[in-house]
Amino acid sequence: MIEADFIIVGTGAAGLVAALHASEHGRVVMITKRGALDSNSNWAQGGIACVTAENDSIEKHVSDTLVAGAGLCKEAAVRTIVSEGPARIADLVKWGVHFDQREAVDGHLEFDLTREGGHTARRVLHAADATGREITEKLLATVRAHPSITIYENHYAIDILTTAKLGLVSEDRVLGLYVLDESSGDVHTFRSDRVILATGGCGRVYLYTTNPLVATGDGVAMAWRAGATISDMEFIQFHPTCLYHPQKRSFLISEAMRGEGARLIGKDGQEFMHRYDPRGSLAPRDIVARAIDHEIKKTGGPCVYLDISHRSPEFIASHFPNIQKACLDVGIDITKEPIPVVPAAHYQCGGVLTDVNGATSIRGLCAVGEVGCTGLHGANRLASNSLLECCVTAQRAVAHLIKKIPQGKVAEQSYELRPWQTSGVVENDELVVIYHNWDEIRRLMWDYVSIVRTNKRLQRAAARLRNLKREVQEFYWNNHVTSEILELRNLVETASLIVECAIRRHESRGLHYTLDYPNTDDTRLPQDSTLRRY
Missing domain, CATH: 1.20.58.100 (Fumarate reductase/succinate dehydrogenase flavoprotein-like, C-terminal domain)
Known part of the structure; x- marks a missing residue:
């Protein structure tokens, strides 16, 4: 049995931030079913939304989030997460994350902010067009250097252990997990009274998705089997602009490109978004995705196009180097021609129902990041609010667990956990x-x-x-x-x-x-x- 003060499942942005905060209070074990950098966070391109500019405000960010959420956001959660964003950005910078900067009018450096669909101001911090990679790589390096954190890679969390599973109904609380060691095929018991799910989303439920192979809804499924409450899973966000090419089926074309002037056009070369929304190509994602879906069905074409060729090649190379390279790899020069795009499953706005601390209906079990449903996103996530939620709820989850379960792995009551049973099973040959x-x-x-x-x-x-x-x-x-x-x-x-x-x-x-x-x-x-x- 492997014991820890905190067990965190997942090594994306939410899991890594949680681990660094938790490491100040005891031993942390992280579990990930593939390599530590295999996560949705690592694939995130656009950036992280946060109020840092003088001409922006918390109220504007809150309002934009509520409008995008179509009446289903929990306003208290929105205000808390948006308000605590600047402090969490400071944490990221402290841990070595570098966001793009530019020289201000008075000569000092400031964040080079961009704008995305649904935002009324420039408030998206970014690292070129690979923000998620910058965040996860820097956080992972800090985590690996920390003596109190151990990462178990290629370990697959199977199920959550709870008192209810032991037949104890006085209080349902988490006790740990069964975990498959993929290298040996053995199943081990990981024991802790504080478990944080940071497993990401479920894009691979769909045939076409911008998500990596690991996004199979593991956290939601495990939490549901354990008895946790699930909410709003019908709200699956389809990103409007996934590259349409057989060699790169899951490559996302960042919304930041539309924020910098890229236009959605049909095969006739004409813009069409103004027919669906006065905000045009910068309308919220749900509106843009439905519009593209309608255009494709109406015209019979396989895709629509995103055109940024009117911007200078120097601007494109500096702001979207990874997108430019990926398109060139398949013969598309985005400085001269439009990019073929289609909508693809991108983000789950629902998930394991939590409060703003990530706390679920099972004591000691938290869910942070995409796997959780705090009420921030409502019926439609505002662009780049996802990484913000990861950082804020991860910190709050650790603080919540320390307060509610101060003893960590030393429970007030010891429980005998049943070992994994394998009797009667056979080797799979099908x-x-x-x-x-x-x-x-x-x-x-x-x-x-x-x-x-x-x-x-x-x-x-x-x-x-x-x-x-x-x-x-x-x-x-x-x-x-x-x-x-x-x-x-x-x-x-x-x-x-x-x-x-x-x-x-x-x-x-x-x-x-x-x-x-x-x-x-x-x-x-x-x-x-x-x-x-x-």
């Missing part, structure tokens, strides 16, 4: 079953539960997912666990939660648009898409 089910889940989610939905499509998806869940569960119980089986198990669980939440919302709001209920209904309760297991 990988084709896993790959087939994986493909079917992603295709049916794309066809039935993507940008535009209907009752009939959702019911078809739900029926097929019920059958797939039974098949996957049988496969899971009868075979030795592997990362492939575990990912498939979490994938089908998360897909089912998305569909169930979508079926419950009888209106169109933010990222959830259904032809059967095309209007927003303000009489609907926010709890409509909140799921409780017990």
